[in-house]
Amino acid sequence: MDYLDQLEAEAIYILREVAGQFERPALLFSGGKDSICLVHLALKAFRPGKFPFPLVHVDTGHNFPEAIEYRDNLAKELGEKLIVRYVADTIKEKNLQDGKGKFPSRNGLQTYTLLDVINEFEFDACIGGARRDEEKARAKERIFSVRDEFGQWDPKKQRPELWNIYNGKIDQGENVRVFPISNWTELDVWNYIKRENIQLPSIYFTHERECIKTEHGQWMNVNEFVQLEPKDKIENVHVRYRTVGDMTCTAAVESEAHTVDDIIAELKDTKISERGATRMDDRVSEAAMEDRKKGGYF
């Protein structure tokens, strides 16, 4: 078996385990390439049947319009149920402090909305597109990752996970985060997108965009949320996005990649990791991701 076939088979096996073990699973869909691959894998796992779970999107209000459009079209085209909950509503309901500063991030705030939507629908399993190669705390997380009532991850109390046997037994109120593409790397995802001819939001490919350069040398998109300073110089740059996160905390990379092949060639050459190139939120501290996950983050 080719390695992509093996990774695909493993992911489908995991998706079917979720369907078999849980009563109210959900697939967390962001409009990014990883969750788009998950949807593609779910089609392979469950068609001609319907998905045994809805697609759930936590909309921060800072999403790229292209990703939102893609999300809505995809759900319609597949005839699958899409549930959207808005961070803006959570901020209002809970009287929370919105993100501040030059790039006002809602990354921390989305955990509230995520935990609320899990409670609202009593989801017992949430499937996500996180990969172990993204970050070193993720490299330690199980494929079936049990979270307590508060959504917290406890790295010291993880269940042993052996062979292809997944223990999804939980108590009322707990939930399991499931990561079917844990063992895929960024390059694997792109090779799979190529092989399966999966369509993606346009921002993954090169386009001209108004950007400013941050102090770390990253290109940030100019939009209504970013507080421009007089020293900022707006430039028209040929960029693409390596990850589709929030407009406020995801940087673009300079690129002339028009096609998936171009992107694969570009990735083979790059020296910078996916998160390193694009995320502003991981740079805060060495254990930023570990701490966010302990707090209920995805």
Place this chain on the structure above:
Amino acid sequence: MELLRFFTAGNVDDGKSTLIGRLLYDSKSISTDILETLTKQSKTTGVDADIDLALLTDGLRAEREQGITIDVAYKYFTTEKRKFIIADTPGHVQYTRNMFTGASNTDLAIILVDARHGITEQTRRHSIISNIVGIPHVLVCINKMDLVNYDEAVYEKIKADYEHFAESLNLKKVSFIPTSALTGDNVVKHSENLSWYQGPSLFEFLETVEIEQDFKTQEARFQVQYVIRPQTEELHDYRGYAGSVLSGSFKKGDKIAVYPVDLTTTIEKIEKFGQEVEEAYAGEPIIIHVSDEIDISRGTTFVHNPISIADGNTIPSQPIQTEKTFEAIVCWMDNKSFQPGQKLLLQQNSFRSKAVIKEIDNKINIYNFRSEPSDGSLHLNDFCKVTIKTAETLSFDDYANNRKTGSFILINENTNNTVAAGVITS
């Protein structure tokens, strides 16, 4: 391109994480931003080497603070020839369960030996665990050769010692490579310091070692994960059994036996990703349709019907076993010790049944692989030969013949924790 999964085992100080760091670093699988962070950290931890490569794999705060690997970390790298998945497992005895976990679905074990110390208790323990997990191939990496002046005699002595020790085990294949992870000798590139060594570097070995494809030649096994019933107007009668071929292969028209209901039927159709296929092989996720309406649900096992084999096939040499009582070696993984009469659930792939450990027959000494009389207890990291009784009939093979159908976990019904992992030896 092929996929090779391997795990690394070694003592706390054998330089295991450094070796992995070296593999990633020298194969250019580490990005510059990660390297920057590492350099920063290495300065604060005060390790002598330019970059403390171990910091690459110790992903949790507690691990970095204590300077040890606690949990399994998965790392990835790709070369022109292969994609590799590394399960980096802790070496310390108190984390034996994590090592067993990391080893469970790999094709190769890399056991590190410190050239200064030779075969130690840890080496024996790691080898015996690899043996119980049934790893097809063990590579003994004799590391820190720089600290013994790259002396060939030291290498040869350790090799001979290991070969002698391994005689008592059933390891299928054992190889040896001298390295220095810290200096990079013979990890990716051949080293002039080790010019007496003619074999492959670790990297070359990993790229060329044969991956055992047992599952292709084994008896056909399939287990239902999920029943697909669209119940729409046009697919009113559609009922497909979704699952993966665990081993061997199934063809359209095969006569099959269905367990635990113990009935026979015929494969009417095999679907893979919406297409009908004639035959499906080990590892493939498929949907099977059968010609009779029988009680089939999640956890149901399909095998070739031993009585009437389609196309004049011979009777299977290893018919599946269907029992409620069987023997197994279990590794206890829970902090709380086993309590007699403890209510357990056994899970084998997607099959689950209530179960009890009826008897603890022997304790296995993980330093010499000998059986010792059991005192009836089962503590964290213990390996014991036990007799298990299940409420439902289990369909299984001996683990030695089939890693997919011969393995299981035990779940504590009260806490939901995975408390043990087992391999069937009946």
